[in-house]
Amino acid sequence: MDIIGAGIGGLTTAIALQQKGIATRIFEQAPKFKPIGAGIVLASNAMQVYQKLGLAKEIAAAGIPISTMHLTTPQLTAFSKIDLSHFENKYNIKNIAIHRGKLQEILVRQLDAKQIHLNHQLQTITEKDAGYLLAFKNGETLFSKQILGADGIQSKVRNSLFDDTTIRSSQQICWRGVCEFQLPKKHKNIFTEAWGKGNRFGFVEIAPNLVYWYAVKTMEQAYGSYTTNDWPSLFTNYDSMAQELIARTPKESIHVAELTDLLALKKWYKKDVCLLGDAAHATTPNMGQGACQAIEDAYVLAACLQQTAQEEAYAKFQQIRQSKVSYIVKSSWNFGKMAHWKNPLAIGIRNNLLKMTPDFINRLQIEKLFQLETISG
Numbered sequence: 001m002d003i004i005g006a007g008i009g010g011l012t013t014a015i016a017l018q019q020k021g022i023a024t025r026i027f028e029q030a031p032k033f034k035p036i037g038a039g040i041v042l043a044s045n046a047m048q049v050y051q052k053l054g055l056a057k058e059i060a061a062a063g064i065p066i067s068t069m070h071l072t073t074p075q076l077t078a079f080s081k082i083d084l085s086h087f088e089n090k091y092n093i094k095n096i097a098i099h100r101g102k103l104q105e106i107l108v109r110q111l112d113a114k115q116i117h118l119n120h121q122l123q124t125i126t127e128k129d130a131g132y133l134l135a136f137k138n139g140e141t142l143f144s145k146q147i148l149g150a151d152g153i154q155s156k157v158r159n160s161l162f163d164d165t166t167i168r169s170s171q172q173i174c175w176r177g178v179c180e181f182q183l184p185k186k187h188k189n190i191f192t193e194a195w196g197k198g199n200r201f202g203f204v205e206i207a208p209n210l211v212y213w214y215a216v217k218t219m220e221q222a223y224g225s226y227t228t229n230d231w232p233s234l235f236t237n238y239d240s241m242a243q244e245l246i247a248r249t250p251k252e253s254i255h256v257a258e259l260t261d262l263l264a265l266k267k268w269y270k271k272d273v274c275l276l277g278d279a280a281h282a283t284t285p286n287m288g289q290g291a292c293q294a295i296e297d298a299y300v301l302a303a304c305l306q307q308t309a310q311e312e313a314y315a316k317f318q319q320i321r322q323s324k325v326s327y328i329v330k331s332s333w334n335f336g337k338m339a340h341w342k343n344p345l346a347i348g349i350r351n352n353l354l355k356m357t358p359d360f361i362n363r364l365q366i367e368k369l370f371q372l373e374t375i376s377g
């Protein structure tokens, strides 16, 4: 089986399939594994999958456990505090914040180097005989009978073989960075997101004295016209720690992205081809669930492929996963919009409502994210 894309989704799928005795080849466009300087939060649902794959301990040891989530004002006064200990006890696993590079290293180590083909950017994919001809930018071509498209939101596999899809811009721009910083004790093991007017700033420790931060702003001009020189001034009304985190991060390592998602696809599969992760159902990152959903996909898809033959397995995979990912894509979109309100009166009401939300309501909402689907059969 051939996987296009060695992101978190592609690598985790290869590991899950390997554990079911299904061999894969992975084709990745990057000439080498070069992690972007950013962190990621692996929520309980993703960590439950890694526990099943036998990787949770190693991942947890390379990251930092997160037991509380805070929503705060720009001056870091919390108006919503969500304690995750209920879920830690229920699932016997913690949410982990980790450097993306560390996670990638751990995943790659589980696979045979010979099965990962770097510098293989898929350029065209054509139906031929009872399979597909894959042509790569490096001049190589090969025949494949079964393809998994794990090539992200701009998926070449999807764009070549599936009906037109729409990538939707949230009109928000995000800068991310990682810097060495001694986070005060009161902020440790907490994921904090501060909400301003039309912007927000989040940070979390991902290794001892290493902090991942991100800054998001509603775009008032074209995406490409923002430069790294003008943007730090956009966050000057935030707590001085935000300024310090930004200032300590080498400019050239700051990663910028427009926050987008994918309008729902009717079908994630077609004969011997199946999409997964962002290629199938990219979401805005406002609920920190994009990679977590790709990881859940990997586990469910491998279980389905072990049980049944190809197209039937893909149909079952989509049927199991679709409802949860649709909920996340929709909720994440709305959450991101709500976080960027600008009207001070509306902001006041919103913050008070979030403050007054009873714990059991928060738990019900989080449970929808953390609970894995049952795979029958």
Ligand SMILES: Cc1cc2nc3c(=O)[nH]c(=O)nc-3n(C[C@H](O)[C@H](O)[C@H](O)COP(=O)(O)OP(=O)(O)OC[C@H]3O[C@@H](n4cnc5c(N)ncnc54)[C@H](O)[C@@H]3O)c2cc1C
Residues within 6 Å of the ligand: 004, 005, 006, 007, 008, 009, 010, 027, 028, 029, 030, 039, 040, 041, 042, 043, 120, 121, 122, 123, 150, 151, 152, 153, 154, 155, 156, 174, 176, 214, 257, 259, 276, 277, 278, 279, 283, 285, 288, 289, 290, 291, 292, 293, 294
């Ligand atoms: C600002 C931001 C913050 C985020 N924070 C979180 C978080 O805290 N928690 C979380 O769960 N998610 C988070 N996400 C979402 C997460 O990053 C994605 O959902 C996740 O990376 C999707 O994984 P994937 O493997 O499906 O796709 P990708 O990570 O996009 O990987 C696709 C891979 O395919 C390769 N590829 C692409 N095209 C080709 C081609 N033609 N040929 C060969 N290879 C190709 C790419 O190089 C890449 O390696 C965040 C996203 C953003 C933008």
